[in-house]
Structure formats: structure tokens, C-alpha cells
Amino acid sequence: MTAAHPPLAAQVPATAFLTALARAEATADPRSGLRxxxxEHFAAHCPAAIRRVTRHTAGTSSLVTRTVAVDGLLTGLFAERAADPVGPPWEVCVNLGAGFDARPYRLAWxxxxxxxxxxxxxxxxLKDRLLPTAAAPVPVERLRCDLRDLTALAGLLRPRTAGRRVLLIAEGLLNYLSEAQVRALAAELAGxxxxxxxxxxxxxxxxGITAAARTAGTPLTMHGLADLTPFEATGWRCDHLDLLPTAQLSPRPGATTGLxxxxxxxLRRHS
Structure with a gap:
């Protein structure tokens, strides 16, 4: 007898559901600034074990603030282009670790x-079932890839982006990669x-988030960065930084530690 496969939702990484839960909760709160x-379509499928993670961490507000900040920076880049009609347009937006993100559907794209x-x-x-690409107001293509496999990633992206002006998004992704993996990814994306x-x-x-997840019984390991070296050493410069609510756990910018x-x-690519 063939063993039954686990439900599709059970195979989805916790991070995708945690982000959807935070966004759904914020959307129901008119004070959040996020719509x-x-x-909610995705949050409704979240397993109970993953829901329990939010009881042990204050990270929900940070997830919402993160999404709002990314929205703002994204629309700001689009506005720059609108204000400069002779400049090159953004032709492709690559969303790495896209999860259940619905920006092409909910923003003025x-x-x-x-x-x-x-x-x-x-x-x-699961996203194809709940949010089909055909419903998007702009062309959306979804590619399955392990983002730690840079050879496979390059093979997918380079033919689709060559000669085009490309905007990259990676919300909630880098926190699951080691510093060495972040550096390698940054080097690949610089091209x-x-x-x-x-x-x-x-x-x-x-x-702290890793410990909270383990307390909730969910195997979730997060990674932090001490500085911007993985980006700066691979051809990127940071021209804007928005603090998240959990930043109080870190020294403030300008502290002698430099953390x-x-x-x-x-980030912008060096010319």
C-alpha cells in the first residue's frame, strides 16, 4: 500500500504562514497601516503548531512593520521612475523567497x-491554488527553486533578466541564511x-526568535548579521535603512560597536 502524502499545508515552511498570519491580523486592525x-486566504490554512509560535515572541509587530517598510521602499522606487520619464523603467521585479506575498495584486504596480x-x-x-497568477493585473511567473542552490537560481534568472532593469525583493529570506550564504547570494545577485x-x-x-520557536515546538533557526559587509564586499551599497520595532535588542546605529x-x-548596485 502506498503511504499517503502529508497535506500540502503541512509541507509549507513555518515562515510563510507566520508572515501571512501577521499580515492578516494587521489588515483587520485599521491602525496598522497595512491592507x-x-x-487571510493563506492564514486560514496555517497548522496549529505554527500558530503557537506567535505566543512566544513579540515579532508579529515587527513582521507587519517590515512589510509596510518594504511596501514604502518599493513604491518609492516606482515613483522615482514615474518622476523621470527619460530614465529606464523597472522591467522585472524578482521576489526571492516570495512566500504568500501579494504585492502585484494589492499595490499600484x-x-x-x-x-x-x-x-x-x-x-x-499552495499559492497557485489560492492566488492564481491569472488573477494578477501584471504578468507573474512562479519558479520553484532552493535559494541556497545558486547555480540553479542563476540558471533560472539570468535568461529572464539579461539586458533588463531588475528590481529585487527579499523580505524575510536572509534571516534563514548564514552569513556566508548571504554573501554568496549577494554576489550572485550583483550580476x-x-x-x-x-x-x-x-x-x-x-x-531570541530561534529560542521562542523551539519553546513552541517548531524547528525554526534564524540567523543575524553583525554588519553590512556581506553586501558591501559583493558590489552593493546601502542608501536607506528603516529600523524595525525589535531593533531595541541591538545597539543603535552609530554605537561604538557598529553592530x-x-x-x-x-541597496543599490555599485556603478
């Missing part, structure tokens, strides 16, 4: 900017993207 009517979403198969398989919006955790915050706080970054 994501699609988040430029008609000329196609979207490429990359994540693992269970996430995108693909022109701007990159991402978020980082401090070493202290990453350790990086929990934040959302806008």
Missing part, C-alpha cells in the same frame, strides 16, 4: 514591470539586479 486582503516569484514548491503550489530591498536581523534578535540593528534596507 492585505489576500493574507507598473504595467510594464513583470514579476518573477521564487520559492520552494510546497509554498508556490542580475540594479536595486535590492531586503531585511536583516541582528545576531541577538535571531537568537547592525534589525532593519529593512534599500
Amino acid at each position: 492585505d486582503p489576500y493574507a 507598473p504595467a510594464h514591470c513583470r514579476v518573477i516569484e521564487i520559492d520552494c514548491a510546497p509554498v508556490l503550489d 542580475i539586479g540594479d536595486a535590492w530591498i531586503c531585511d536583516v536581523l541582528s545576531v541577538a534578535s535571531a537568537g 547592525l540593528p534589525d532593519s529593512v534596507l534599500r
